[in-house]
Amino acid sequence: MAQDRTGTISLKEKIGYGFGDAASNFYWAIIGSYLVFFYTDIFGISAKSVAIMMVVTKLIDACTDPAIGAIADRTNTRWGKFRPYLLFGALPMAGAAVLTMSTPDLGDTGKLVWAYITYTLMMLTYTILNLPYSSLAGVITANTAERNSLFSIRFFCAYFTSIIVGAATPDLAAYFGQGDDAKGWQMTMMLYACVATILFWITFASTKERVSPPVGQKTNPIDDIKDLLKNRAWVVLFALALIIMVTIVLRGSSAPYYFKYFVERPDLMGSFIGLQMAAYAVGALSYPFLLRRIGDKAKLLTILMATVGVLCIVFAFIPKPTSNGVVTITQDEAITLDAAELLGEAHKDGDSYQWTYNEKVFWIIKNRVAYPETGPTLSLETAKSEAISVIKTSKDANGAVTVIDSASMPIEIYIMFILNILISLALGPKSPLTWSMLADAADYNEWKTGRRATGMTFSAASFSQKMGGMVGSVAIGAVLASIGYTANEAQSDGSQTGIVILQTAAPGVFAFVAIFALRFYNLTGNKIEQIQKELAER
Known part of the structure; x- marks a missing residue:
């Protein structure tokens, strides 16, 4: 059993697991990069209403994470604890996503009600599907090196999908819509949902659960949460997930506005976001190499976030292009x-x-x-x-x-693209790094308490990420509302300045806050090796 728990896993299984996050990002990349823009400029909802909606729906959504985590931890089927959710959750997720990107003509109030209902439904089905998927990584293997490889491939697949979504979505919407933007975005989401469903089913079929809770373990969700709150490493990672997600969402969600109203080259929007995702993918693949060079996960993450912070501040000083000629x-x-x-x-x-x-x-x-x-x-x-x-x-x-x-x-646009790539390369290893650290925190919990709650460990982190996504999305909507943003009209100098800050300096500030939080992380490489050895012996 110990050999199976800490043994190697095949490249085929690693890629199969990675397909699940490729599927997830057909939805998440839309949410992170285009959803606020879709609501304001395609569906016709005011920026202020979108900001309020993001607060309400994200709070509802985030509260479902611990519940789904607790349910998943207590699921027992012939397919395991977490894999069944991939099999049965893919189709409801696809349907909810298509409804979210549909724009019925319901009037201002009706549109807002529709957005509340469909977005809440989409995020609920996303939680039911994605949280067990994330938890699955913690039970495929307990081998630290294999986990690092697994997470690296997972997030490369995730970012590869994000490249497609980030770069191709505006063009696909234009192609399918043929002048009808609303139809174009709906048909694009329908295409993404079909592909994502197939990928989730492949992940279900190609993975295996090997790490089980201690025999005879009996816990309740309250005990699981108490254990996590006593787990210092997990508390730090909870805070980091929120902070870093704010950084990512601010960059992604403000990019469409940045290129449409400040750069005045909306035709470059897909290229900018696509290259951003490509750099994320390369950064994710580099994670095992960087970790071998640096040797310590917390130190590596500190270096990466410092790089992000400095480059984002530099980005803020790029002037408006002198001309664009398009x-x-x-x-x-x-x-x-x-x-x-x-x-x-x-x-x-x-x-x-x-x-x-x-x-x-x-x-x-x-x-x-x-x-x-x-x-x-x-x-x-x-x-x-x-x-x-x-x-x-x-x-x-x-x-x-x-x-x-x-x-x-113009030279200014070249500099924007170069800095965007460098920032994204530094952010790319963040995801495999932090999720690997979460798996370490779950192992620490089992080692310390004798109880394992993988689903709860990852669900609470997912809760934190969604709260970070909410803060980022709300910040976008709130700033746009406060600066007098009106969709599809020329923006004032003050409005343009606000958009620039959202894309550049604001993410940089949050990157520096993440560095401060990392000072309290306490699971070093030697400690992890000791934990894995003793768990295997048990």
Whole structure:
């Protein structure tokens, strides 16, 4: 039994487990990066109403976590404690997600009621499905090195999905909607839900539970919670989960506003978020290597969060691009564009023009499509979600040819992308690192008390993460409301400043708060080895 508990597990099982978080992030990446934007700019709910809704629904949702954790800990089936939830919870989750991204025409009050009900339902089904999935990692193996590898692969899969969701969602919504944004977002969620359901079933079929509670263990949920509150390492991790989730949600949820209203290049939104998720994935894969180099989990996390904090503060000082040279048409409308305005240069005799729009294939891969009409102006009767630019070719008196493309990327945007990648690389190892530390805390609890409550350990951490997500989402909505944000209109200087702070300095401050909390973490590598050895001997 001891060998089975601490033995190695196959790469196939690790990847199968990782598919479960790939599935989860078809939902979570939407929530973290686009949901507030969806409610304000697609569904038409005010920012203030969204902020209040996030508080109410997140409080309800977070309170379900300990209950589901306690139920999962006491579930006994021929498939184990946690795997059955993957089998039976996938379809209800898919249905709730599609309803959340549906936009019936119910009037202002009706829309808000619909949002409350469907989002609460979505998060309840997410808890029923994802909390047992997270707890499953704690019982697949007790081998510390195998856990580190398992969590690294898990979060690589999670971030890989987030790359797809972050980068492709705006384009998929435009493709499916064909001018109807609401339909486009609903159909995109339907596609994601179908894929996620299949992935959850693969995880169910490819994993095995090996770590069991002590024989004859009898506990009640109150005892489980008391044990956790006496577990210093778990208390620190509870606080860290909340703080770091605020950092992540602030960055993800404010990015659409940042690129739409400050950078004024909404066509780059998917690229920015997609690269962010790609860097998260690379960072997650690097976790075992970094841990071997640093040697201590708390020290590694301190270094990573310090890096995030410094880079976020630097990000805040990037100025607004001097020019962007691209006009994004978000709906059907007649419009006339002037090349001189986009290029910042007056028209001269002999200048020739080629108007183009960027037809995105995937992520940052674009196809520049030429309009048949040329000239210093472009008149369009209809345009749907097109990022339009112009290329000017001119000759001087000596016949030298000069080509200017209004879509050439300003240096400020390059710096934004570079800093975003560096910050995300530093945040990437955070997830496998902290979840591995949670599994250590569950082992410590069993070693100290003789009772194991894996589901409760992870559910309480999930509760903390959701509270962090609530704080982040509420902060977005509250700041937008306080600065007078109005959807789909030009923003004032004060409003733009608030959006910039949400994307940059605010996450940096929370990263530094996380460093302070880490000072109280007390489970070192030697202590973990001792715990695993004694548990195996028992």
